[in-house]
Amino acid sequence: MITIYGAARSRATRNIWFLKECGAEWRHVPVVQHYRADRAPGEWHTRSPEFLALSPEGAIPVLEHDGLVLGESLAINLYLAEVVGGDMGPRGAAERGRMVAAALYAATSVETQAIRILYTHMDGKADTDAGRAEIDAACVALRRPLAVLEARIAAEGHPVGGRFTVADVNLAEVLRYAQGAPGLIAEFPAVAAWLAAAQARPAFRAMWAMREAEPA
Template structure:
């Protein structure tokens, strides 16, 4: 059985959402970030037991019948390819596009989107810096314009359908929702993200995330 290590309020949400989309049975092992308030007896990212799974001390990780993988986006690419279906690439060209969009989001969007989230809503230390948030919003205007143009043809990123590329990118773009002005100037991005988050797999994951202690 697939085992996913991580709490819902972490990047493990990406893997849990994909597992729900694909109908993969899985076991979740709650592992919390070490810098948060760790309940007594709960594993955290620096726990010796978890470091045996992922010596990087980061979540998520998976164990899929003995195959241990780290890095949330890579895990999703693996799971989609293994289980197939419409979320996976239909051919090698789509596989390249899916990898391209996932890496684009990780490198060009996520660092800024995280700063929007942390400095508009508050980071784990509770600190907020409006100047950092504003700079991040400005840095995101170009990638949002790129994404807006990419959605013109079909409203999806690859193959005219919802794929793991949309899921991976949506989970990163989600951090920028604390800056609604970005979405007002990119209406296709706003519509696309709403469509991604309207999917039953996302809703099930998000309900469990909401039920988890902050």
């Protein structure tokens, strides 16, 4: 049985969405961030000894499957794509390379900047001068990766393979953090349409409902 440790109000959304796309059977252990431990009394959090025994990193999400314990949300999805993803996984070595590249691109070129936008909103600073400056700076850094993605999606419809794959989920869930930057995504019409279609998928909606059901 596949087990995902990690509340839906975390990067576990990437894995929950993808598992719902796969229609695979899985078990959810909603470990919360240690600073949100009061939101889930009785549940494990990221500093609980039981969780640290499984994952000394103390970070969610973590996957457990057939004796494998794996961290890193995007790597977890790449693994799931191979074991339960069917055609959402790679058809060969070239696609595998592109899917790994898409995940690394999401983690290195997109996430750091996108998360600045998210945190500015979470800190309640988006409507302050400092917050607007922070969001603007992140947007400047994101326009190049977004332009690269725009060209790929305009040509092929999807990041890899011309079909919906694990690369769509990994990139879309990281890009979601940048949606709080007014007008940014709309500057890239192919990306905007692709992201809207991805977030309209039943599996995304089901993941989102699960997330919303958890205490904020």
